[in-house]
Amino acid sequence: MSQTISNARRRAFLQRSAALAATGVAAPMALNLSAIGRLAAAEASDYKALVCVFLYGANDHYNTIVSYDPEDHRRYVQARPGLAYGRGRLEQTVLRSTESPQLQGREFAFAPELGNLHGLWNEGHVNTLLNVGPLLRPTTKAEYLNGAPIPPKIFSHNDQQSVWQSLASEGATSGWGGKLGDAVLDGAGGNLFSAVSVAGDALFLSGDSTSQYRVTPRSPSGSIRLAATRTAMFGSRAVPETMRRLMTEDSENWHLMARELQRTTRRSIEANEQLEAALTSAPALEVSLGTSRLGAQLDLVARMIAARESLGVRRQIFFVGIGGFDTHDNLREDHPPLLRSIDESLAGFYRATETLGVANQVTAFTASDFGRTLSANGDGTDHGWGSHHLVVGGAVNGKRFTGRPPALGNGGSDDVGRGRLLPTTSIEQLAATLGKWFGAGAGELADILPQLPEFGAADLGFLRQT
Numbered sequence: 001m002s003q004t005i006s007n008a009r010r011r012a013f014l015q016r017s018a019a020l021a022a023t024g025v026a027a028p029m030a031l032n033l034s035a036i037g038r039l040a041a042a043e044a045s046d047y048k049a050l051v052c053v054f055l056y057g058a059n060d061h062y063n064t065i066v067s068y069d070p071e072d073h074r075r076y077v078q079a080r081p082g083l084a085y086g087r088g089r090l091e092q093t094v095l096r097s098t099e100s101p102q103l104q105g106r107e108f109a110f111a112p113e114l115g116n117l118h119g120l121w122n123e124g125h126v127n128t129l130l131n132v133g134p135l136l137r138p139t140t141k142a143e144y145l146n147g148a149p150i151p152p153k154i155f156s157h158n159d160q161q162s163v164w165q166s167l168a169s170e171g172a173t174s175g176w177g178g179k180l181g182d183a184v185l186d187g188a189g190g191n192l193f194s195a196v197s198v199a200g201d202a203l204f205l206s207g208d209s210t211s212q213y214r215v216t217p218r219s220p221s222g223s224i225r226l227a228a229t230r231t232a233m234f235g236s237r238a239v240p241e242t243m244r245r246l247m248t249e250d251s252e253n254w255h256l257m258a259r260e261l262q263r264t265t266r267r268s269i270e271a272n273e274q275l276e277a278a279l280t281s282a283p284a285l286e287v288s289l290g291t292s293r294l295g296a297q298l299d300l301v302a303r304m305i306a307a308r309e310s311l312g313v314r315r316q317i318f319f320v321g322i323g324g325f326d327t328h329d330n331l332r333e334d335h336p337p338l339l340r341s342i343d344e345s346l347a348g349f350y351r352a353t354e355t356l357g358v359a360n361q362v363t364a365f366t367a368s369d370f371g372r373t374l375s376a377n378g379d380g381t382d383h384g385w386g387s388h389h390l391v392v393g394g395a396v397n398g399k400r401f402t403g404r405p406p407a408l409g410n411g412g413s414d415d416v417g418r419g420r421l422l423p424t425t426s427i428e429q430l431a432a433t434l435g436k437w438f439g440a441g442a443g444e445l446a447d448i449l450p451q452l453p454e455f456g457a458a459d460l461g462f463l464r465q466t
Helices: 002-023 029-043 070-079 087-093 112-123 141-145 157-166 176-187 238-248 256-281 293-306 331-355 427-438 442-448
Strands: 048-055 065-067 108-110 126-133 195-197 315-322 362-368 372-376 381-383 387-393 400-402
Touching (some): 048 331, 048 427, 112 126, 112 331, 176 315, 293 331, 331 362, 331 387, 427 442
Parallel strands (some): 048 315, 048 362, 195 315
Antiparallel strands (some): 065 108, 372 381
């Protein structure tokens, strides 16, 4: 069996090589590099997965990754009295960095609710991305005030959720995760289980040829069953069998659209059965991810990764997400439990990848609508722009900060109003670094991320590119 697979891959490699040779020396260098990258992916036998953890509502990054050095902490407390963490509460979660010269003496700490992630930071498995957000090109505060082009509707929830997932405002039909799938999955064992959402419909996973497979932790099998084909009705097993036959059998006499519906339904039922069997036979995680909604989603992701061989995948992109982060009020009461959920589930997920032996092959990262204002509105904070995020995994260049720390304080060089941070690192740079690690070539990344050439560094260095 393995020899047959090897021969098939060899034939595919030779076919692609011939196609590449046919492009000739006149083909653009980026195109050639892209094709070479696809050839490498086609022959790759390793496994890699990306996991996007989306925090809907705009996470308060100032109360997640907290300024700790005395001067900046003073400014932070002054801007949000009654909402800020005291320095004493942060002593156990200070982020001691091994190599972040750009901090220039600035210090940060995780919120005290992130103790497990702080442990992973100290082990070198977490990198903190500073002041990331949507940009069309590097932009200074003076340029912003003088009307420089910026992404549309930067303080709108729906639009910025779309921008983070697709690099376009609301109404976009494809996301950069799905486009990465288009570039990589076809040549690296892609199939129905290669792009998986555990949080409903996700623009992030939609591509031209890549389509998302939706699963739910509320189902024992992970997938959403068609009950009529599984459950006896009126005491008869014949009913579900008849329903399955009616829903899946093809007929030459049927209209084209009806036949396509039958094929889609049949594929859905068969995929459900394959996933259920794979999850049942997969090794146990032996690690708790907690009882939160996010923990349940990441638990299912980990179980699907454990079942990767049964599912026949070598590259996967997952999307998980939780809401509750639109903290215009009740920040002190509502935000800490959300952080504890992130801490328990994301750290538990990393430990699960360790037990599965794939920690170096799975990278998780956070994303959110936007950051929030440094200034309090009384009991909460309002819509911002740039924000801080986390990357977690065994391939992470950890215990480090990526990006330039923002100037803290109202009216600072990065403040466009009330502590709204003008991003200094773009989503394109974040996506390019993840995409390169995942297996996309330079030309493919240029197609996926059209604004990438505007930014100096396409690879931010927070992942070991192996």
